[in-house]
Amino acid sequence: MPAAKLIRPSTEYKESFLSALDEYHKEGRFSFYNNNEIYSNFEEFIENLRNEKGHRYRPYESWVEPVPETILWLVKDMEYIGSIYIRHRINWHLEKWGGHIYFAIRPSMRNKGFGKKILKKSIPYANYIGIDKALITVDPDNKAAQRIIEFCGGKEDDITPATNQFPSQKRYWLDCT
Numbered sequence: 001m002p003a004a005k006l007i008r009p010s011t012e013y014k015e016s017f018l019s020a021l022d023e024y025h026k027e028g029r030f031s032f033y034n035n036n037e038i039y040s041n042f043e044e045f046i047e048n049l050r051n052e053k054g055h056r057y058r059p060y061e062s063w064v065e066p067v068p069e070t071i072l073w074l075v076k077d078m079e080y081i082g083s084i085y086i087r088h089r090i091n092w093h094l095e096k097w098g099g100h101i102y103f104a105i106r107p108s109m110r111n112k113g114f115g116k117k118i119l120k121k122s123i124p125y126a127n128y129i130g131i132d133k134a135l136i137t138v139d140p141d142n143k144a145a146q147r148i149i150e151f152c153g154g155k156e157d158d159i160t161p162a163t164n165q166f167p168s169q170k171r172y173w174l175d176c177t
């Protein structure tokens with residue numbers, strides 16, 4: 001059976017990506033993606049994911065600059081499993097909330113080790129982009145993500161306190177050299 005691998009987003013995964021998006025939406029994640037729009041314009045959607053220009057931080061786009069971002073998908077047996085976002089540099093906002101790397105595994109594929117896999121496999125890509133130490137920020141209650149980051153060698157730094165607009169975040173640094 002072929003192993004899970006990281007790929008650039010591809011139109012070949014239309015059906016499984018859209019069904020994963022339904023799962024993410026049910027848990028309130030990626031709500032800025034509209035399923036119907038993506039379904040009708042899938043090629044354009046993929047092209048945008050692949051162009052690395054970075055996305056606007058809705059609803060804060062007027063005061064947080066977008067940064068270049070590489071998006072990769074973890075796939076196995078022609079099925080989409082999860083996504084990883086590697087920001088090439090961090091802005092003042094990502095320094096506290098968001099970091100260089102964000103990852104998600106579709107809900108129906110969790111607790112099978114894919115979280116560990118996606119982060120581990122992304123390290124050479126981050127290094128290739130030129131990131132020596134990647135910042136990863138995580139909700140202090142998100143124990144699964146913390147186990148994954150620590151498993152991959154992430155070292156805890158400090159905790160960004162919550163503000164009126166943003167939640168508290170634990171910050172980790174991950175050696176990518």
Ligand SMILES: CC(C)(COP(=O)(O)OP(=O)(O)OC[C@H]1O[C@@H](n2cnc3c(N)ncnc32)[C@H](O)[C@@H]1OP(=O)(O)O)[C@@H](O)C(=O)NCCC(=O)NCCS
Binds near residue numbers: 105
């Ligand atoms: C966090 C997330 C990526 C984990 O994905 P996953 O595929 O379930 O992760 P894994 O199967 O590799 O499990 C990772 C570890 O977390 C542990 N774990 C899972 N749920 C847990 C929980 N509720 N409490 C404590 N540990 C937990 C697992 O046992 C495993 O540790 P072990 O192998 O040492 O036993 C997934 O839940 C997700 O996509 N969440 C939403 C997005 C998110 O929070 N991303 C993190 C951004 S920093």
